[in-house]
Amino acid sequence: MALRASIWAFCLILMATFAGWQLHGGFTGIDADFLSLIGRENTDPDKPKSNIETVRHLLARDSQQAIFMLSHPERDTLEKAASEFADKIAAMDGTQNITLPGRNNDRFADLMALYGPYANGLLSQSDHTRLTNGDGDALYRRAIQNLYSPATTLSSQSLKQDPFALLPVFLSDLGSKLGSGNDVIARGGRFYLPVMATLSADLRSTGTDPRWVKGAKAALQSIKDMTPDLTTAKTGQIFFAQAEATRAKADVQRIAIIATIGILIMIGLVFYSPIPLLGALLVVGSGLIAGLAAVILIFPTIHVIALVFGASMIGISVDYALHFLVLRTSDGSPRDRLRKIKPGLSLGLLTSVIGFSALSLSPTQLLAQIAVYSVVGLIAAYCSVLFLLPLVPARDVRASSPIRKLHDLLQIGLNRTFSTRPTRLIASTVIIIGLVLAAALIPGNNDIRQFGHGNDTLISDAREIADILGLGGSSTFLRIDGDNAQSRLQTGEAVRHALSPLINDNRLGGLIGLSDLIPSIARQEENRLLVTHELYDRFGAALSDQLPVNITAPTMSADYLVPDERATMILPEIDRLHSGNSDIIRLRNVMDIDAIRAAIAPINPVTLIDPADAISAQFSQYHFWAWVALGGALCIAAILAVSRYGLRSGICIFAAPAGAILIAVIGGYLFGIPQSFFTTMALFLVFAIGADYVLFLAESRNSNHDDDTRLAVLLSLISSVLAFGLLASSSVPLVRDIGSVIAIGLVGAWFLAFWMTAPDHEQGNTP
Amino acid sequence: MTLLRRLIASGMMAALFGAGVFSCAWATEITPPAKINQDQYLRGSFTMERYLAGFDKPLRSNGDFILSPTTGLVWRTLDPFPGTTVLDDHGITRIDDQGNRDALARGDQFRQFVELISAVLAGNWQPLEQRFDITKSTTADNAWQIILTPKDNTAIASQITKITATGNDYVQTIQLEKPSDDHDDIILADQGLGNLPLPPEFAALLTGTVK
Numbered sequence: 011m012a013l014r015a016s017i018w019a020f021c022l023i024l025m026a027t028f029a030g031w032q033l034h035g036g037f038t039g040i041d042a043d044f045l046s047l048i049g050r051e052n053t054d055p056d057k058p059k060s061n062i063e064t065v066r067h068l069l070a071r072d073s074q075q076a077i078f079m080l081s082h083p084e085r086d087t088l089e090k091a092a093s094e095f096a097d098k099i100a101a102m103d104g105t106q107n108i109t110l111p112g113r114n115n116d117r118f119a120d121l122m123a124l125y126g127p128y129a130n131g132l133l134s135q136s137d138h139t140r141l142t143n144g145d146g147d148a149l150y151r152r153a154i155q156n157l158y159s160p161a162t163t164l165s166s167q168s169l170k171q172d173p174f175a176l177l178p179v180f181l182s183d184l185g186s187k188l189g190s191g192n193d194v195i196a197r198g199g200r201f202y203l204p205v206m207a208t209l210s211a212d213l214r215s216t217g218t219d220p221r222w223v224k225g226a227k228a229a230l231q232s233i234k235d236m237t238p239d240l241t242t243a244k245t246g247q248i249f250f251a252q253a254e255a256t257r258a259k260a261d262v263q264r265i266a267i268i269a270t271i272g273i274l275i276m277i278g279l280v281f282y283s284p285i286p287l288l289g290a291l292l293v294v295g296s297g298l299i300a301g302l303a304a305v306i307l308i309f310p311t312i313h314v315i316a317l318v319f320g321a322s323m324i325g326i327s328v329d330y331a332l333h334f335l336v337l338r339t340s341d342g343s344p345r346d347r348l349r350k351i352k353p354g355l356s357l358g359l360l361t362s363v364i365g366f367s368a369l370s371l372s373p374t375q376l377l378a379q380i381a382v383y384s385v386v387g388l389i390a391a392y393c394s395v396l397f398l399l400p401l402v403p404a405r406d407v408r409a410s411s412p413i414r415k416l417h418d419l420l421q422i423g424l425n426r427t428f429s430t431r432p433t434r435l436i437a438s439t440v441i442i443i444g445l446v447l448a449a450a451l452i453p454g455n456n457d458i459r460q461f462g463h464g465n466d467t468l469i470s471d472a473r474e475i476a477d478i479l480g481l482g483g484s485s486t487f488l489r490i491d492g493d494n495a496q497s498r499l500q501t502g503e504a505v506r507h508a509l510s511p512l513i514n515d516n517r518l519g520g521l522i523g524l525s526d527l528i529p530s531i532a533r534q535e536e537n538r539l540l541v542t543h544e545l546y547d548r549f550g551a552a553l554s555d556q557l558p559v560n561i562t563a564p565t566m567s568a569d570y571l572v573p574d575e576r577a578t579m580i581l582p583e584i585d586r587l588h589s590g591n592s593d594i595i596r597l598r599n600v601m602d603i604d605a606i607r608a609a610i611a612p613i614n615p616v617t618l619i620d621p622a623d624a625i626s627a628q629f630s631q632y633h634f635w636a637w638v639a640l641g642g643a644l645c646i647a648a649i650l651a652v653s654r655y656g657l658r659s660g661i662c663i664f665a666a667p668a669g670a671i672l673i674a675v676i677g678g679y680l681f682g683i684p685q686s687f688f689t690t691m692a693l694f695l696v697f698a699i700g701a702d703y704v705l706f707l708a709e710s711r712n713s714n715h716d717d718d719t720r721l722a723v724l725l726s727l728i729s730s731v732l733a734f735g736l737l738a739s740s741s742v743p744l745v746r747d748i749g750s751v752i753a754i755g756l757v758g759a760w761f762l763a764f765w766m767t768a769p770d771h772e773q774g775n776t777p
Numbered sequence: 778m779t780l781l782r783r784l785i786a787s788g789m790m791a792a793l794f795g796a797g798v799f800s801c802a803w804a805t806e807i808t809p810p811a812k813i814n815q816d817q818y819l820r821g822s823f824t825m826e827r828y829l830a831g832f833d834k835p836l837r838s839n840g841d842f843i844l845s846p847t848t849g850l851v852w853r854t855l856d857p858f859p860g861t862t863v864l865d866d867h868g869i870t871r872i873d874d875q876g877n878r879d880a881l882a883r884g885d886q887f888r889q890f891v892e893l894i895s896a897v898l899a900g901n902w903q904p905l906e907q908r909f910d911i912t913k914s915t916t917a918d919n920a921w922q923i924i925l926t927p928k929d930n931t932a933i934a935s936q937i938t939k940i941t942a943t944g945n946d947y948v949q950t951i952q953l954e955k956p957s958d959d960h961d962d963i964i965l966a967d968q969g970l971g972n973l974p975l976p977p978e979f980a981a982l983l984t985g986t987v988k
Contacts, residue, residue: 118935118936119935119956148873148877151858151860151873151874151875152871152873152879154858154860155854155858155860155871155873157827157836157838158825158827158836158838158854158857158858158860159852159854159860159862159871160825160852160862160961161852161862161864161869161871163936164827164829165829165830165955165957165959166829166830166831166832166957166958166959167957169829169832170831556836556857556858557832557836559831559832
C-alpha cells in the first residue's frame with residue numbers, strides 16, 4: 011500500500027509541476043472568447059460554408075483588430091500624441107500593422123497601379139447615371155477642367171489610362187462606401203483620431219493576448235500622462251475577452267478559496283481534528299491538479315469556463331474523501347474500511363465518468379475540456395482515496411458535533427417522508443415522464459448575448475467610437491453564394507442596387523462588398539461600352555485637341571479587373587469581404603433589419619446573417635443534442651441500476667438522480683434561469699453527484715456503516731451546495747446560471763437519494 | 778481602404794499646397810514677401826504650365842487667384858477653359874463654367890491646411906518645418922529662392938518630390954516636381970494686397986452650394 015501511495019504521490023507532484031510550469035510560464039493560455047464555444051465542424055472546403063462557419067471565420071478575422079480613439083482640443087497636439095502612441099503599439103509583439111490618418115501614403119500609387127489600366131470600366135454611380143442619361147458633356151467639361159486645375163491627381167500615366175479622369179471619382183465614391191474611419195473628426199470643440207491596430211493571427215492561440223492588452227493599456231496611460239487633456243477610448247474583441255477572462259479568473263479564485271475554507275470548517279466541526287482536513291485536502295487537491303494537468307496536456311488553451319467548472323469539482327471530489335473519512339475506527343483497519351465503501355465509490359465514479367464522458371462527445375472544445383477535467387479529476391480523487399487516505403490517521407466523528415446533530419434531526423424529518431415501495435415506483439414513473447415532458451416543453455433560451463457579463467467601460471468606449479468614428483458597431487452581414495466569382499460579384503451589385511434606397515433614407519448606414527472594390531466583368535463591360543459611346547465617340551476628338559497626344563477608345567476585348575492575388579495584396583480589405591466560396595457584404599448601422607430582409611428577398615442566393623443570432627441558433631442545436639446525450643447517459647445508468655439492484659429497486663435508484671435533474675429544470679424555470687445549452691450541460695453534474703448519493707446509500711443499505719454513509723452524503727451535500735452556491739454568486743451570468751441550477755438540483759438529489767433508498771422497514775412515519 | 782478619399786484629397790491638397798506656398802516662402806537673410814494680415818487678402822494672376830512626361834508640349838493655362846488667411850484660396854482658370862478651384866475650411870470644391878459645384882474632397886483636415894498657410898503668411902516657420910526640409914538661397918538676380926523637400930511619411934511626399942519658389946516682395950515663380958517626372962511651372966504676376974471683404978465675384982465663389 012505504501013508503494014502504491016508513493017507512486018501516486020509522485021505522479022501528483024509531477025502533474026502539479028507540469029501544470030504550474032505551463033501556466034506560469036505562459037505556455038498555456040487562458041481563453042475567454044465566446045468564439046471558442048462555437049463548434050469547428052470539418053466540412054468539405056469546396057462546399058459553401060454554413061452560416062456559423064462563416065460567422066466564425068469573419069469574427070475571427072475581425073478579432074484581429076483593435077481600435078483606439080484619441081481626443082484632444084488641439085489637433086496638432088492630438089496628432090503628435092497619436093503618432094507617438096502608434097509607434098508604441100507598433101513596437102509591441104503581436105502587432106502586425108498600424109493604421110493612422112496621415113500614414114500609408116504610399117498606398118495611393120499602389121491603388122493607381124491596380125485600378126489605372128482598367129479605369130475606363132470603373133465608373134462611380136453618379137458618373138454611370140450621368141452617362142446613362144446622355145449627360146457625357148458634364149464629364150467632358152470636368153475632364154478638361156482637371157487638366158488645368160491645381161488640385162488634381164493628374165499625371166502623364168493617368169492621362170494615358172484615364173483621359174476623362176473617371177478613376178478619381180470612382181475611388182472617391184468607393185471611399186464613401188467604405189465609410190469614415192481614417193479621418194480626424196471634429197466635434198464639440200475636440201478632435202478625435204482613430205488608431206487601428208491589426209493583430210497577429212496567432213496572438214490568442216499563443217496565449218500572448220494578455221501581454222498585448224497590458225502593453226496597450228500601458229501605452230495609453232503613458233501617452234495620457236504625457237499629454238494633458240488627452241482622452242482615450244478603445245474597443246476590440248481582444249479587450250472584451252481579456253476583461254471577461256480577468257473577471258472569471260477572479261471569480262474562480264474567490265469561489266475556490268471560499269469553498270475550500272467552508273469545507274474545511276465543516277470538516278473541522280465534524281471531527282474536531284485537523285487530520286481529516288489533511289485527508290480531504292489531499293483528495294480535493296489531487297482532483298484539481300490532475301484535471302488541470304490533463305486539460306493543459308491536451309489543449310493549447312483553457313477556456314475560463316472550464317476553469318470555473320474545474321474549481322467546482324472540489325464539490326464532487328470531496329464526496330469521495332468524506333465517504334471514507336466518516337467511517338468509524340472501530341470498523342477495522344484502513345483496508346477493511348476501504349473495502350466497505352469501495353463498491354459504492356467505484357459505482358459512483360463509474361456513473362460520473364459515463365456522465366461526463368458524454369460531454370466529450372460535444373462538438374465544442376469547452377465541453378470537451380470540462381469533460382477531460384472532470385473525468386481525470388474524479389479518477390485522481392478516487393485514486394487518492396484508495397492510495398493516500400488509508401495512510402492518514404483515522405478520526406471518529408464526534409457525537410457532540412453540531413453537524414452530527416443536524417444530521418440526526420434531518421434523519422428524523424426525512425424518515426417521516428418515507429413511503430412504501432409501490433409509492434416510490436409510482437413517483438419514479440412520474441419523474442421519468444415529467445423529465446421527458448420538461449425537456450420537451452420548457453422553452454430554451456440560447457441567446458448568446460445573455461451569457462457574458464460585459465464591461466461597462468468597454469461598452470461605453472465601443473459606443474463612443476461607433477458614434478464618433480463610425481467604427482466597430484454592427485456586425486451584421488450578407489453572405490452571397492454562387493458557382494463562381496463573377497456570378498457572386500453580379501449578385502453583390504444587385505444587392506447594392508436593392509439596398510441603396512435604404513441607405514438614402516437612413517434605414518441603413520452603409521454597406522461594402524467585394525463588388526464595390528472589384529466590379530464584375532459584366533459591369534465593367536457595360537461601363538466600358540458606355541464610356542466608349544458617351545465619352546470617346548462624342549468628346550474624344552475634342553479632348554484630343556487639348557492634349558499633346560491622341561486618345562483612343564478602350565478596346566472591349568482588353569483585360570478586366572478581377573479579384574486575384576495581386577488585387578488582394580494591394581487591397582487587403584478583400585479578405586474581409588470573402589469567406590470560403592462566399593462573398594461577404596458588410597452592413598453598417600442597421601436600423602431596419604426587416605426592410606433589408608425584404609429588399610434582398612428576391613435576390614438569390616443571398617443570406618442575411620446576424621452573428622449573435624447565428625451563434626445562438628448553433629447553441630440551440632447543441633441544446634437539443636445535450637438533452638439527447640443526457641437521455642443516453644440516463645438510459646445507461648438505468649440499465650446499470652436495474653442489473654445491479656433488480657427491476658424495482660433499480661428503477662427507484664435510477665429515479666433519484668433523474669428526479670434531481672427534473673427538480674433542477676423546474677426550479678431553474680421557476681427562478682427565471684434561462685434554460686440554455688449550458689444549464690442543460692450542468693444537469694450532467696447534477697446527475698453525476700445525484701448518482702453518487704444514491705449509490706453510496708444503496709450500497710451501504712442494511713450494513714453497519716449505513717449511518718456513516720448518510721452523514722457522508724449530508725456532508726457532501728453541504729460541500730457541494732457551498733461550492734455551487736458560490737458559483738451562483740458569480741458576476742458572469744453563464745457561470746451564475748450553471749451554479750444555480752446545480753445547487754437546486756443537488757438539494758433534490760440529496761432528498762431523493764434518501765427517499766428512494768429507504769429501507770423496507772422504514773415505511774410510513776416509522777422512524 | 779478607408780484611406781481612399783483621404784489619399785485622393787492628399788494628392789489634391791499637395792498640389793494646392795505647392796500653389797499656396799507661393800506667398801509664404803522667404804529667407805531670413807533676404808527681404809521676405811509681404812505679410813498678409815488677417816483682415817487682408819492677396820490677389821494676382823497666374824500662368825501655369827503643366828509638363829507631363831512623354832508629352833512634348835505643356836498644358837498651359839492662365840487666370841487669377843485670391844488668397845485670404847481667414848477664408849481660403851480661390852484659383853480661377855480663365856483660359857483655355859474657365860473653371861475654378863476653391864480651397865476652404867470645408868475642403869476642395871471645383872466649380873465649372875456653368876457654376877456647377879463638385880466637392881472633390883471634404884473633411885476637417887482642410888481647416889488645418891488653411892491654418893497652415895495662414896500661419897506661414899504670418900511669418901511662422903514652424904508648420905513648414907514639420908513637413909519639409911527647407912533650403913534657402915539667393916538667385917543671381919538677387920531674388921530669394923527656397924526649396925522645400927517633403928519629409929518622408931508625410932501626405933505630401935507621395936505627391937510632390939520638390940517645390941522650388943523664387944521671388945522678391947511676392948513669390949514670382951513656383952515649380953512643383955512630382956514623383957511621376959511631371960512638373961508644374963507657375964508664374965505669378967500683378968500681385969497686390971487688398972482689405973477684406975473679398976471682391977464680390979470671389980466671395981460668391983466661396984459661399985455657393987455644392988452640387
